[in-house]
Amino acid sequence: MARPAVTCPGRPSCVHLTVPAPPLPVPDPGRGPTRIGILGGTFDPVHVGHLVAAVNVHYELSLDRLLLVVANEPWQKVGARPVTPARHRLALVEAAVSGCDGLEASSMEIDRGGVSYTADTLDELEAANPGAELYLVIGADVAGMLGTWERIDEVRARVRLVVVNRPGTASVDAGLLAGWDVSIVEIPALEISSSDLRDRAATGRPLDFLVPSEAIRVIRERSLYVVER
Ligand code: ATP
Numbered sequence: 264m265a266r267p268a269v270t271c272p273g274r275p276s277c278v279h280l281t282v283p284a285p286p287l288p289v290p291d292p293g294r295g296p297t298r299i300g301i302l303g304g305t306f307d308p309v310h311v312g313h314l315v316a317a318v319n320v321h322y323e324l325s326l327d328r329l330l331l332v333v334a335n336e337p338w339q340k341v342g343a344r345p346v347t348p349a350r351h352r353l354a355l356v357e358a359a360v361s362g363c364d365g366l367e368a369s370s371m372e373i374d375r376g377g378v379s380y381t382a383d384t385l386d387e388l389e390a391a392n393p394g395a396e397l398y399l400v401i402g403a404d405v406a407g408m409l410g411t412w413e414r415i416d417e418v419r420a421r422v423r424l425v426v427v428n429r430p431g432t433a434s435v436d437a438g439l440l441a442g443w444d445v446s447i448v449e450i451p452a453l454e455i456s457s458s459d460l461r462d463r464a465a466t467g468r469p470l471d472f473l474v475p476s477e478a479i480r481v482i483r484e485r486s487l488y489v490v491e492r
């Protein structure tokens with residue numbers, strides 16, 4: 264029960280009120296299930312191409328959360344080139360999304376350990392968020408490789424696929440994605456890749472405005488990408 268207002272002696276204009284606690288958010292029954300976006304990647308390093316994709320998909324599809332899921336062992340890349348230890352890549356993504364509403368760095372694949380398969384990540388997300396709708400976000404360059412993914416039929420059955428355009432890759436061929444529930448989201452085309460950024464860092468060229476400044480600070484503090492890979 265609210266307490267009565269109290270007036271300070273000698274200062275009649277100063278009134279103390281007991282302010283009731285703000286009400287808990289009431290779930291909006293018309294809003295439907297929680298909508299969670301998943302942008303998986305190696306993020307070696309994260310760059311504004313990833314972030315522009317993430318914020319635009321978050322906005323266009325009215326997602327509640329968009330997780331940038333940092334791969335522990337990206338099976339497509341291990342063996343092909345040295346991959347920066349996962350804890351550093353996670354720190355870069357955490358720095359990059361700090362203060363960016365709706366975007367979250369996720370360590371779930373790192374916490375799980377071993378090789379990172381999206382099918383396992385979906386298992387975990389479904390268990391932790393019963394009833395949520397899962398939106399798997401990929402760049403157009405990844406669309407042609409989906410057939411090589413582990414347990415791809417399970418993935419197809421459980422997500423809505425979101426494809427964003429990426430310079431250097433033609434727009435997605437609908438036949439390639441037959442059977443998927445798919446949305447195409449047009450984003451500002453940014454010709455930026457982690458491969459180019461690793462090369463830039465190793466040869467002393469600037470990363471500024473291609474990588475968020477908070478993440479550049481982490482790269483410098485930890486002396487990452489100083490050796491050409
Ligand atoms: P690398 O050059 O090492 O492969 P990358 O820049 O492709 O790095 P990844 O971590 O492989 O980054 O990509 C994660 C996801 O982000 C993928 O789905 C990829 O298609 C998407 N993506 C990366 N860069 C862009 C970009 N510039 N525009 C749109 N999507 C992007």
Ligand code: MG
Pocket residue numbers: none
């Ligand atoms: Mg890539």
